Amino acid sequence: MKERLRKALEDCVRALLAEAGDAGSVPALQIEAPRQADHGDFACNAALVLAKRLGRPPRQIAEAIAARLGDAGGIVASAEVAGPGFLNVRLAGDAWQRALGGVVRAGARFGASDLGGGAQVQVEFVSANPTGPLTLGHGRQAVIGDCIARLLDFTGHSVTREYYFNDGGRQMRVLGESVKARYLEQLGRAAPPPLDALADAERPWPDAIDGLPVVFPRDGYQGEYVAEIAAGLVAEHGAALVDEPGDGAFREVAQARIFREIEATLVALGVRFDVYTNEKTFYEDGSLERALADLRAKDLVYDADGAVWLRATSLGLERDRVLVKSSGEPTYLLPDLAYHRDKFRRGFDRIIDVQGADHIEQFPFVRAAIGALGCDAGRVELVMHQFVTLTRGGQQVKQSTRRATYVTVDELLEEVGADVFRFFMVQRKADGHLDFDVDLAKEQDWKKNPAYYVQYAHARTHGIERKAREQGVAMPDPASFDAAPLALEEELELIKKLLEFPDVVAAAAQAREPHHVAYYLREVAGLWNPYVQDGVRHRVLSEDAALTAARLGLALGVRTVLANGLALLGLAAPERM
RNA sequence: GGCCCAGUAGCUCAGUUGGAUAGAGCGCUUGCCUCCGGAGCAAGAGGUCGCAGGUUCGAAUCCUGCCUGGGUCACCA
Numbered sequence: 001m002k003e004r005l006r007k008a009l010e011d012c013v014r015a016l017l018a019e020a021g022d023a024g025s026v027p028a029l030q031i032e033a034p035r036q037a038d039h040g041d042f043a044c045n046a047a048l049v050l051a052k053r054l055g056r057p058p059r060q061i062a063e064a065i066a067a068r069l070g071d072a073g074g075i076v077a078s079a080e081v082a083g084p085g086f087l088n089v090r091l092a093g094d095a096w097q098r099a100l101g102g103v104v105r106a107g108a109r110f111g112a113s114d115l116g117g118g119a120q121v122q123v124e125f126v127s128a129n130p131t132g133p134l135t136l137g138h139g140r141q142a143v144i145g146d147c148i149a150r151l152l153d154f155t156g157h158s159v160t161r162e163y164y165f166n167d168g169g170r171q172m173r174v175l176g177e178s179v180k181a182r183y184l185e186q187l188g189r190a191a192p193p194p195l196d197a198l199a200d201a202e203r204p205w206p207d208a209i210d211g212l213p214v215v216f217p218r219d220g221y222q223g224e225y226v227a228e229i230a231a232g233l234v235a236e237h238g239a240a241l242v243d244e245p246g247d248g249a250f251r252e253v254a255q256a257r258i259f260r261e262i263e264a265t266l267v268a269l270g271v272r273f274d275v276y277t278n279e280k281t282f283y284e285d286g287s288l289e290r291a292l293a294d295l296r297a298k299d300l301v302y303d304a305d306g307a308v309w310l311r312a313t314s315l316g317l318e319r320d321r322v323l324v325k326s327s328g329e330p331t332y333l334l335p336d337l338a339y340h341r342d343k344f345r346r347g348f349d350r351i352i353d354v355q356g357a358d359h360i361e362q363f364p365f366v367r368a369a370i371g372a373l374g375c376d377a378g379r380v381e382l383v384m385h386q387f388v389t390l391t392r393g394g395q396q397v398k399q400s401t402r403r404a405t406y407v408t409v410d411e412l413l414e415e416v417g418a419d420v421f422r423f424f425m426v427q428r429k430a431d432g433h434l435d436f437d438v439d440l441a442k443e444q445d446w447k448k449n450p451a452y453y454v455q456y457a458h459a460r461t462h463g464i465e466r467k468a469r470e471q472g473v474a475m476p477d478p479a480s481f482d483a484a485p486l487a488l489e490e491e492l493e494l495i496k497k498l499l500e501f502p503d504v505v506a507a508a509a510q511a512r513e514p515h516h517v518a519y520y521l522r523e524v525a526g527l528w529n530p531y532v533q534d535g536v537r538h539r540v541l542s543e544d545a546a547l548t549a550a551r552l553g554l555a556l557g558v559r560t561v562l563a564n565g566l567a568l569l570g571l572a573a574p575e576r577m
Numbered sequence: 578g579g580c581c582c583a584g585u586a587g588c589u590c591a592g593u594u595g596g597a598u599a600g601a602g603c604g605c606u607u608g609c610c611u612c613c614g615g616a617g618c619a620a621g622a623g624g625u626c627g628c629a630g631g632u633u634c635g636a637a638u639c640c641u642g643c644c645u646g647g648g649u650c651a652c653c654a
Contacts, residue, residue, distance in 0.1 A: 034597080045596065051634080058634080083597040084634070129654065171654055219653090307652050318580080318650090325652040332654045357648050360581060386582065386648075391589095428590070431582055433647070435589070440603090446615070450602075460614070467613050519591060522602075533617050534610095541613065577614095 001075075001099050001499060005042060005089065006031050008072035012065045013046055020054055027053075033496060040078070040088035041096075041496070047085040058085025096495045097483035097550075103498050103557040104478040111505045111564050116157030122343055123149045125354035126266070126273075127164040130259040131175045132223050136388040136399075137356050139269070139409035140434060143425035143570070144385055145354040146271045147514035150568050155509040160348070161272065164339060166279035167255050169332070175258075176251025178220035180241075182230035183250065187239055190215045198222055225261075229254050265409050270418055270570045282338040288330060291338045292323065294373055315368040333362070337369050344375045351380045352512065357431075360384055383512050385430035392438040416441040419571045423451035426569055427518040446577070450522055455574055457525035458566065460532050461559035462575040464540050468552060471541060476549045478556065485550040488538060494527050494554060498561045505568065514569065521565045528558045 006029065013026050027049050034043040047062035054061060062081040069079050069089075077092040103110050125145025128138045149159045166172070184190035191212035197203040198216075206214060220226075233241060233253065241249060266272070282288050292308070295301045300311045306326030310333070313320055323334045343351050355363065363382050371377035390397040390407055399406040413421055420441050427450065428434045446452040465475060486495065500520070508516040532540070540551040563573040 028594095030596085039597075043597085048596070048634085086597065131654090166654070169654070174653095305652080309652095322652045327652075329652085331652065336654095357582070359649095359654085361649055362654090384582080432590090433583075437589075440589085448603075453602090456614090464613060515591085519601080522591095526601075530617065532614085533612065539613065 001091070001095065002031060002042065002503075004075055005072065005091075008069060008076070009044055009046060009065070009087075012068040013050065015068060016050070016054070016061070016064055022053065024053075033500070034086075034088065039082065039086075040080075040090040042089045042091075043082075044087045044089065045085075046087060047081075051085065061085065062087050094484045096492055096499075097486055099499055100483040100486070100495050100553060100557050101478065101481060103501075103560055104481075104553060107478075107560060108564060108567075110560050111501045112154050112156075113502065113506055114156035115506055115509065116152060116155050119157050119349040120160070120347060121152050121157045121350040121352065122160045122162055122346075122348040123152070123352045123354065124162045124164055124343075126271070127355075128262065129166050129169075129171055130255045130262060131171050132221060132258060133225060133408040133410060134262055134265050135406050135408060136390065136412065136436065137385075139412070139421065140385055140388050140425045141354055141356060142266060142269055142271045142409075143422050144383065144430050144514065146269075147422075147426050147517070147569055148352065148354070148383065148509075148512050150570060151505065151509040151512075151514055151517070154568060155506060157350075157509075160274050162275045162277060163273045164277045164279070165259075166332075166335070167259075168280055168283070169329075172251055172255060173247045174217050174219060175221055175226075175254050176248070177215075177217045177246035178222075178226050179230050179233070179254045180244070180246035180250040181216035181220060182227045183233050183241065184215055186227075186230055186234050187242070188212075189239075189242065192216060225258070226254070229257055232257075261410075265413070268413055268418060269409065269421065277339065277342075279335045279339070282335045282342070283330075287338040287342065288334055291334065291341060291373070295323075295369065298372060300369070300372055310365070310369060312365055312368060315372055317364055317368055321365055333365060336362070336366055337373075340366055340370045340380065341373060341375065344370070344379075349379065352383060353380065354383045354385070357384055357386050381512070383430060386433045388425075388434045388436055390436050390438060394439075397438075412436075412438070419455065420449065420451040422570050423454070423518060426514050427522075429513060429515045451571065452577070453529065454521045454525045454562065454566065455571065456577055457528045458559060458562040458573045459575060459577045460529070461555045461562070464532070464552070464555050468541055468548075473541060473548060473552070475556065476553045478553075481549055481553040482546065483550045483553050485544075485547045486554060490527065490531055490538075491551075491554060494524075494531065494558065497524055497527055498557050501561045501565065517565055517568050521562060521569070524558065524561055524565070528562075 009029055009031065010026050013029065017024065017026070029049065030045045031042050034040065046065055047058040050061050051058040059081055062085045065087055066079040066081060069076060071077070071092065075092055075095055076089055078090045080088050082088050123145055126138055126142045128134060134142070145161070149161050153159045181190060185192050189212070191209035191214050193205055193214050193216050197205050205218065208214060233250070244250060292301065295310065300314065301323065302309050302311060307322045308324035309320045310323050311320055321333055322331050324330050340351070353363070367377045367380055370380070390399065397407065415438065424436055424441055425434070440449060443449040446456040468475065486492070504516055504520045508514055531538070540548065540555060542548050566573040
């Protein structure tokens, strides 16, 4: 519909340009549904764009375009000039109603496109190291990444979802030592550090209490799960592990168990990955050395203070960074470089890294370095998201990673369920903080809880269908139903809104911004729910068979869009609630 | 202090490749209505789009400076 109009308008513009002796190309025209209904079905800014180029006042140009446009092959009823030179176009007769059938016939593919042309896209997200349960920040990232992947999938991209993790390094060592400390404490061979000292990083820490050594690491993981893992080891092995190093069996057991739990959380969230990549791979296959050697060959590496440095300043960055510590251990940066190089080696056309704001500083170094190594850094994108705060009872819930008093994804999932969790996490744009209102999320009233509001709108289309069947009324045939009787203003408004879906999907996919889909679905539901509710002004099921069929067709269109949209967000589209 | 993100209605937020009178939900006021499924419909109040300049036919949107909140500035990941 919109595209046919676009073509017609572009032809007019081309002709005008030719008349003026301008052989240049036709500029991008904006054609959109105006906010004001009395501005017609579509507004076009062509005259404003051309004013300077043609050296004529915009309103005059608009007149010329309108005259040339005519009825554009039967789809345009009127085109009038308004304001500074907008062209307001009204579509002919039942053009909108005719388009509704197309929505229903496209079904689960309505809104899908070949925008990506089959491009191979990798989306890397979550990528949390197995040091503890997923936090709300991870949860938000899981949902955002997954929704971006779903959007890309739906718009003609070939998507690989990937989780990158690291089970070596300092963090995991500290985890192992934390577990061992709790293990020794539970066996009565060590004393737990004083709670007030744990809570305050500055507070001094005794070496021993009542003759028992305090072995818990200063920067150890304080979460309850650490003690639980230790308790499991006590139950299974008794005191047999007291001489094991924290970095050995303790670390391995802890990591394996935590990783299993992370996977279970992701499954509960409805998030699945195609590939898990372990940092260790790059240690073992020699790519760290290769990356280092290649950087060295380009004179981007130097040795200082016993460490190996990346000469990032010569790549235009603010400071140099350490690649290999004086201990001989690589920093996070070097394997990350090797990893991104590996992404290129695997041939992805686009590489999307979803990361929390705390990682943002890292990204420029990775991008600059792989660019220097000959990769096309322009193919790597960063989707950054801010953190999540929790509000409960109108009060912000204090969270502290250090004290392990943060709320986990598991806990919140248990309270609100995966659908609500996902909707809340994806309904705000990724940058900018997200305030998760637990009370609203737990609200069972469908009118108040936006996730239920959308799902309920979908369920209602089935409710009406059930009612119709009870009354012996068949659903209309998508291939042939006649929507022409839909003449009410709110019906046209609904149809127009449904037809926006493909544009919304395409824009959200291209911008990597799934929140647009959530917002849009809320709008569709916001039209449909009142429409259904107001059974005085218009009942779907009435004595008028043709009107009933048309309204049932509208219900099918709404169902199609809501179902497809909910699928893009990873929410269930229930038939009843 | 440098860099990044944010600042839009009472609250939570859309809108930011420059377009007409800046929107939604919740909350609030008034009137009507009692519905396929848990109420709905109509009208209304509520805004210096953080502040100040600049760019131009036109700025919430672009540029500069400043204010406020958060993040980040490791031989952590």
